[in-house]
Amino acid sequence: MNKVSHFHIPVDNMDRAKEFYCNIFGWKIAETGKYHLAITTPIDKSGRPKEPGGINGALYTRETPEDSISIVIRVSSIDDYLKKIEEGGGQIITKKTQAGNIGFHAEFYDTEKNIIGLWEEKNR
Numbered sequence: 008m009n010k011v012s013h014f015h016i017p018v019d020n021m022d023r024a025k026e027f028y029c030n031i032f033g034w035k036i037a038e039t040g041k042y043h044l045a046i047t048t049p050i051d052k053s054g055r056p057k058e059p060g061g062i063n064g065a066l067y068t069r070e071t072p073e074d075s076i077s078i079v080i081r082v083s084s085i086d087d088y089l090k091k092i093e094e095g096g097g098q099i100i101t102k103k104t105q106a107g108n109i110g111f112h113a114e115f116y117d118t119e120k121n122i123i124g125l126w127e128e129k130n131r
Contacts, residue, residue: 012081012126014064016045017074024066042067077114079124085113088125092117103127 018024021043025036028045035046048061056063082088085103092115093099100122101114111127 009080009082010060011062012079013062014045014079015042015077015124016064016066017069017076018066019069021066021068028066036066075122077122077124079112079126081126081128083127085111085125085127089113089115 016024025043028034029036032047037044037046042065045064045066047063049057050063051057089099089103096118098116099113100116101112103111103113106112108129110129113125114122115125117123
């Protein structure tokens with residue numbers, strides 16, 4: 008079973024959004040460039056959640072009116088899952104793309120036109 012890896016939340020005003028999520032939910036926000044990491048659960052030294060089932064995410068500045076909250080699912084092979092998605096009636100939005108030297112990502116529409124992300128950890 009593939010788990011949700013992380014989430015992305017688009018925002019119009021980063022300062023306002025950071026204040027909201029920190030004050031309301033107690034999240035810690037770490038600025039890292041384009042994405043501001045949303046720490047929702049304690050992490051270990053490698054940055055992974057310590058608690059089973061815990062996920063963290065990121066806030067990012069909305070680039071288009073269509074940007075919406077998305078979840079990202081960790082898979083063993085994005086290539087394999089993109090084939091399954093197309094065979095199952097989904098539509099690929101973003102093909103497998105390298106994310107620095109930590110992994111790969113892709114995006115697709117499910118059969119209900121929701122945007123979902125895929126994440127493949129790079130072998131370390």
